[in-house]
Amino acid sequence: MNLVSRRLARASASLAPVLDFYLNSPYADRGDREICDFTFGNPHEMALEGLVNAIRHRAVPEDRNWYGYRTSDEESVAFLAERLGRDLGLPFEPVDIVLTAGAFAAISIAIHLVTDPGDEAIFFEPAWFCYEPMLNAANVVSRKVALKPGSFDLDLAAIEAAITSKTRLVIVNTPHNPTGRIYDADALRELADMLDRASARTGRRIFLLSDEPYRRLRFDNRDFTSPASVYPWTLISYSYGKILLAPGQRLGYLAASPLMPAADREPLRGAFVPAAMTLGWCFPSALMQYTIPTWKTFRSTWTR
Template identity: 50%
Template sequence: MRNDLVSQRAQSIMDSGSFQLVMDYFVNTYRKNVLESSDIADFTFGNPHEMPLQGIVDALKTWSVPRNKDWFGYKNSEPNAQAVVAKSLQRLFGMPFEPDDIAMTTGGFAAITTALKVVADSGDEVIYSLPPWFSYEPLCSEAGVSPVKVTIDLDTFDLDLAAIEQAITERTRVVIVNTPHNPTGKVVPPETLGRLAEILENASRRIGRRIYLVTDEPYNRIVFDGVEYHSPLEFYPYSFMCYSYGKTLLAPGQRMGYVAMPPTMPLDERRELREAISAVQFGSGFLFPNALLQHAIGDLEAMTIDIDHLQRKRDHVVDALREMGYEVHRPEGAFYLFPKSPIPDDQAFTDMLIEENVAVLPGVLFETPGYFRICLTANDEMIEHGLPGFARAIERASVEIAAD
């Protein structure tokens, strides 16, 4: 029987595989075992496990004092915020970004949905790589576009360019690239980005329609070992960079981000797209950040969590896990590890970890069984408390393998 209560749009979001899996994990595992236990080391979601940066608190206090009657009036992309972002992007990527090409959004989610909806229509295809951030599929469903999934090279965690090229059809409108990557922490190297740009340029010519790149980069300031970070938009002019302040500030509940178009995109197209982006943000439910965050952006832009501390946590956990026998890479950015599960059934293994008071996300949530994700926003005490649990779980897994 047709369910007339829920719209087809809502149903399609609920039906999208990753949404169901994440909700199921949230309700049946996270809520029961993690939220309700004080004894568990929480390596699941990218939430803070320490007090917020004092600078955020100070900036919000300072900028909450109204300077004029419009202080808390309706705000779209405010010129002061656009100017701050354009300057910061110029500093980071050495390109003369124009403030008008910056659309301020309520975080990365809104940036991605805006970028998708501004160029892709129902029936258009959007290519992205597995393992993906698990919200791409629901965002595609809501936008009415069809996801086309390819897999990264699981040996190097780099993009599989041949797979992307093969997946392109006449209906391809967008390719999403996420770097630094959630969940692997891979920073896509410039050689790969250059070759991807060539592929997209040639394919756009071949199919007679422009393919756009949505570059999902909320972690682009979280890189380790002095790695020189390059954005995909340095290589391909037809790009929308989607950014969120939620990661660098580790304050994901304060919703601010942006979509940026590079100055290399032809000006007449950018002019048309600026208007269209604003229209989509308006029509999708006013996806602009609230007034206070936009007032405070000059201060917020300059702040970051302690990346050296994060790098020390990465090294400590990677070294300890390798010592125990886990197969795990050392990521170049973001705040995740993506080790191999010692047994093929990653869900069974993550259940075993829960029994050892350690919570991580199984690879199936990232459509990549046989792995699991560790989030390094866990604090130092959680890490110390959690490591013996990882050791006990891999021992139990080896006993199980031996018994089989």
């Protein structure tokens, strides 16, 4: 008899193909072979000097609480609110952001924050491998909608057809893993209008989770529009793992769009810290939190 809970058995089953490839395929022995391993997106280059310097610099305790429990370090969150505000052109307040152990933890908090067991979440295929397992772990039903073949554009008609009275969350990943597709402002506005109409129709607000860990990895001067600037009921998950070539250091955040009406935004952001705690202390380590404001000091070598 399998004593594992049904929701975690489902989560494990949906993760099995990736884990099987990771652990048992001919590529499983990564060793010294010249393999660019994109299974989990590990770095293929040495860690950035700026990050290493920041960690060294902040590792020395400055008071006796230095390595104490740290939820979301005030200075770091204030720094981020300002930076994110500038990047996305949105007036973030520090309380709109909770620091997380990478995008994984941010996504998990977002799912638990707005869904109840039995709710449905829509995401687009091909998709990052962990949306479905994480939704399963939260007892949320996955509704998968194919991106348009070839262009990987959002298929609005198919998304609309997948919406039911139980739909609570739509996950958009831009720039998109695995295709690299970046959704432009017009496509996102059309999606936003449709979600607004669908929310009115079903009588239930549909939230959008904008999973943006590749936001700063763009080439050819491509623009980026965050869904948070076109659809007020958007939560952003972000990870520094990609840009800093350091996914194992687990640093990211969840942020609520400042455009969200105050009556909706306040309870959500008020639940950020309790959600991160009750889901298993989803905050990054104290040390990684302290490295964030040092970005100013180590700017030249922090990112390229």
